[in-house]
Amino acid sequence: MVEWTEQERSIISGIFGNLNYEDIGPKALARCLIVYPWTQRYFGAFGNLYNAEAIKSNPNIAAHGIKVLHGLDRAVKNMDNIKATYAELSVLHSEKLHVDPDNFKLLSDCLTVVIAAKMGSAFTPETQATFQKFLAVVVSALGRQYH
Amino acid sequence: MSLSAKDKAEVKKFWAKIEGKAGEIGAEALGRMLVAYPQTKTYFSHWGHDLNTQTPQVRKHGGIIMGGIAKAVKSIDDLTSGMSTLSELHAFKLRVDPANFKILAHNIILVMAMYFPADFTPEVHVSVDKFLQRVAWALSERYR
Numbered sequence: 001m002v003e004w005t006e007q008e009r010s011i012i013s014g015i016f017g018n019l020n021y022e023d024i025g026p027k028a029l030a031r032c033l034i035v036y037p038w039t040q041r042y043f044g045a046f047g048n049l050y051n052a053e054a055i056k057s058n059p060n061i062a063a064h065g066i067k068v069l070h071g072l073d074r075a076v077k078n079m080d081n082i083k084a085t086y087a088e089l090s091v092l093h094s095e096k097l098h099v100d101p102d103n104f105k106l107l108s109d110c111l112t113v114v115i116a117a118k119m120g121s122a123f124t125p126e127t128q129a130t131f132q133k134f135l136a137v138v139v140s141a142l143g144r145q146y147h
Numbered sequence: 148m149s150l151s152a153k154d155k156a157e158v159k160k161f162w163a164k165i166e167g168k169a170g171e172i173g174a175e176a177l178g179r180m181l182v183a184y185p186q187t188k189t190y191f192s193h194w195g196h197d198l199n200t201q202t203p204q205v206r207k208h209g210g211i212i213m214g215g216i217a218k219a220v221k222s223i224d225d226l227t228s229g230m231s232t233l234s235e236l237h238a239f240k241l242r243v244d245p246a247n248f249k250i251l252a253h254n255i256i257l258v259m260a261m262y263f264p265a266d267f268t269p270e271v272h273v274s275v276d277k278f279l280q281r282v283a284w285a286l287s288e289r290y291r
Binding site: 030031034035037052055056109112113114116117118119120121123125126128129132 | 178179182183199200253256257258260261264267268269270272273276
């Protein structure tokens, strides 16, 4: 069971309460596809991913980035039971989408970088540590149902 | 994943832009690593327990580390030779587990994005990420 302090809960709800999903979602996913190009393997049906410019302006990727970011909302609402909250999504990623769970960490790192760039100095070391802890718990929960 | 001509050009171009703030970036990155990845504090126990971005030794050491990165940028065409002395230092004297190079690289990248949000585009990010991986590789050369 993951322990969260009041400060950590406040940091997480603060970040997500002020998040511009339409801006951050597309940026995080596009950055992941550019920085770790092998992740493009899961997006064969999304259209032109030929170069960085194409990826950044691809509307399907943008829409999907927003969807994935909203996927984190349920963890924010259920911080004391992220494991159970993501059981179904974990099965989906394993059995239907066949996503290598190592990729979750890559996307999570890109999301952290994009949020840090947006928040600047407001993304303090403590905020970083809390946000990374939160994403690590989500990543672990998403990988749990793989077998 | 070797560095293409484009990667090298991106790294050198970005480094020229950020060089003036390199010491500060190093201090932030090292401090953040010690806060967000507390297991890395084991290498700095001689500085005390509560280490962060404001600790004087951390700030100084962040600058020293970025000096090493500056050297790597200059030796980008032959990182193994360029990093050879530093590799011996890390292998035989410091004995830092090379897994930690990846952790520090992540923090350096994060701070670069924070300080230069417009310049640290995904294209620059991928080249810098590859570069730091190669530096880590060169730094581990002499380990075994």
